Amino acid sequence: MKQTILFPSGFFDVCRVDEDMEAEYEAVAATGLYHVVLYEYEQWFHGGRLVLHNKPSYPVEAVYRGWMMKPEQYRRFFDALRQQDISLVTSPEAYELLHIFPRIYPLIRKDTAPILVYPEGTQPDLEEIKTHFCRFMVKDYVKSVKGTAFPAFFSRDITREEFDRWMKLFYQYRGELFTGGICVKEYLSLRRYGGKINEYRVYYVKGEILSVSRNAGQGDWTPEPPQKLLEKYKNLDSPFYTIDYAELENGIWMILETGDGSVSGLSEGQSGEAFFRALQKGLTAEKRNADGSLFP
Ligand SMILES: Nc1ncnc2c1ncn2[C@@H]1O[C@H](COP(=O)(O)OP(=O)(O)OP(=O)(O)O)[C@@H](O)[C@H]1O
Ligand SMILES: [Mg+2]
Structure with a gap:
């Protein structure tokens, strides 16, 4: 049986895939390996209603490719799909673990920059931050505001007034998308x-x-990350996720961030067709233990 992929529909035409996902949609179609279901973007994100197109008439397991959701929203999405006999491969728990950086942090801390976390409703403590880091960057639990006027990083000489002014702007930039709280990283x-x-x-x-x-x-x-490091993190508690690795000036490789596989974009220039062929193989491969017995 074909694997099922779920994409958001277009804003203007609900019977077509979201304009930003067209290239992936074409790549999926080119593999011939998937059945594609669409959910109406506007109805879900602004009305909280799940409206599906091209839903199979029998129960299926599906992979989601599309926009990020907050963990509570993903849980509702997962449950609403279940009621329509569509089981997403990624559980709400697995989604949250990889999407929310402070959740995954304890499991990757040896290979990523140290962080300080300030949950929503609490103020980032600049004095505390300065005692830990010479230079630091600000994200929420999911994203930075890269590509805006907000500084890529701050140094210890930043004053409280300046920092407070920048933080006001940070919350404005993230707006409705602000998730969880503030994550300060070295x-x-x-x-x-x-x-x-x-x-x-x-x-x-x-x-x-x-x-x-x-x-x-x-x-x-450019040099590639060491295979041993990539292998080290292949068994985190989710069936489908991403990790971004970067090389430091001293040649060591570190994790910059993790993401849920469903809501992480392909790299520029990455072959969508090769990706979806490999995904289908990975999802359906029989897993065997060293002694040849099947994984549970
Ligand atoms: N700890 C760090 N130290 C220095 N630079 C960093 C660090 N973490 C991230 N960066 C830089 O900031 C950029 C954005 O960071 P990150 O990927 O964590 O945020 P993002 O909002 O998810 O951005 P994107 O949409 O590009 O994934 C990275 O591509 C990298 O250039
Ligand atoms: Mg990134």
């Missing part, structure tokens, strides 16, 4: 090649590496 010295950092996005599916791709527009000749 700002690392990343190695650059031709001005670009050397970041890779690795997708994992059911305990295997699905793809490894350059994720910062760097040249195709």
